[in-house]
Amino acid sequence: MSAHHTRSPPSDSHVRVNRKFWESGSDEYDRRHRKALSGRHAPTWGLWRIPETSLRLLGPLRGKDVLEFGCGAARWSIQLARQGARPVALDASRSQLRKAQTLVKEAGVRVPLVHANAERLPFRYGQFDLVFCDWGAMTFCDPYRTVPECSRVLRPEGVLVFSTASPLRSVTFDPRGDKQSRTLRRPYFGQHRIRDSDTVEFQLPYGKWIDLFRANALSVERLVEVQPEPGQASSYLGRDDRAWARRWPMEAIWRTRKDATPTRPRRRPSPRPRRARRG
Numbered sequence: 001m002s003a004h005h006t007r008s009p010p011s012d013s014h015v016r017v018n019r020k021f022w023e024s025g026s027d028e029y030d031r032r033h034r035k036a037l038s039g040r041h042a043p044t045w046g047l048w049r050i051p052e053t054s055l056r057l058l059g060p061l062r063g064k065d066v067l068e069f070g071c072g073a074a075r076w077s078i079q080l081a082r083q084g085a086r087p088v089a090l091d092a093s094r095s096q097l098r099k100a101q102t103l104v105k106e107a108g109v110r111v112p113l114v115h116a117n118a119e120r121l122p123f124r125y126g127q128f129d130l131v132f133c134d135w136g137a138m139t140f141c142d143p144y145r146t147v148p149e150c151s152r153v154l155r156p157e158g159v160l161v162f163s164t165a166s167p168l169r170s171v172t173f174d175p176r177g178d179k180q181s182r183t184l185r186r187p188y189f190g191q192h193r194i195r196d197s198d199t200v201e202f203q204l205p206y207g208k209w210i211d212l213f214r215a216n217a218l219s220v221e222r223l224v225e226v227q228p229e230p231g232q233a234s235s236y237l238g239r240d241d242r243a244w245a246r247r248w249p250m251e252a253i254w255r256t257r258k259d260a261t262p263t264r265p266r267r268r269p270s271p272r273p274r275r276a277r278r279g
């Protein structure tokens with residue numbers, strides 16, 4: 001993985017790049033992480049699989065209309081259906097959705113699967129009580145497109161929860177060593193589109209995230225800055241990265257709530273962030 005900030009082209013090229021990756025990389029991803037994502041490990045969050053039962057970010061689920069936003073094999077949605085929610089699981093990768101289809105069938109639960117780009121949701125205004133993802137579409141899509149879409153499909157007082165990288169992670173990432181460093185390598189301000197060797201991810205400075213939420217009638221209720229336990233294993237990262245994450249936040253989980261009487265969401269809250277130069 002060699003991440004660097006790049007110019008944001010006005011096209012949907014990141015959707016194409018990411019879809020290609022998840023179509024071809026889905027089997028390998030599933031082989032590597034299946035154990036960490038399955039059974040008693042679901043539903044758990046992020047790189048260190050912190051249980052939802054300890055973080056309690058989603059709130060009550062029974063009878064709630066839930067959208068999993070970049071669901072992969074839909075393991076989260078299957079568990080939420082078992083807990084009485086009515087999840088819909090969306091992903092842009094057919095390969096990921098094929099895995100989801102098999103698991104949903106095996107589980108014998110009802111989870112409609114939707115093949116779509118998360119930046120253009122095929123749902124009407126106010127259809128869901130909860131939109132969430134665990135390193136899903138909020139990581140791989142432009143937040144200036146996804147946050148307005150999430151707000152649009154949420155009911156008033158609905159909740160958006162998502163885990164992704166922290167803004168500090170990309171600033172300190174060492175592409176040569178393929179690991180976190182203790183050096184500020186790239187500008188914090190202006191970060192937005194982050195080109196990896198295989199995928200395109202997105203990140204914003206904290207202030208820009210909050211401006212974007214507010215411009216779309218969402219208020220921050222919690223920001224969990226994940227700190228792994230000493231010795232905690234991860235199928236995604238090794239010991240050095242764990243030592244780093246014990247000292248600095250590598251991962252963030254946001255919980256936001258839509259206003260009770262939202263004004264119509266604006267497409268863009270402000271001019272696009274200034275383009276970041278390659279670091």
Ligand SMILES: C[S@@+](CC[C@H](N)C(=O)[O-])C[C@H]1O[C@@H](n2cnc3c(N)ncnc32)[C@H](O)[C@@H]1O
Nearest residue numbers: 022070071072091092093096117118135136140
């Ligand atoms: C790291 S996986 C997360 C899924 C699941 N939480 C997991 O841990 O396996 C990221 C998912 O985001 C999906 N994704 C990427 N870009 C997307 C887009 N534009 N629209 C919808 N889903 C997208 C990918 O296809 C992939 O399944």
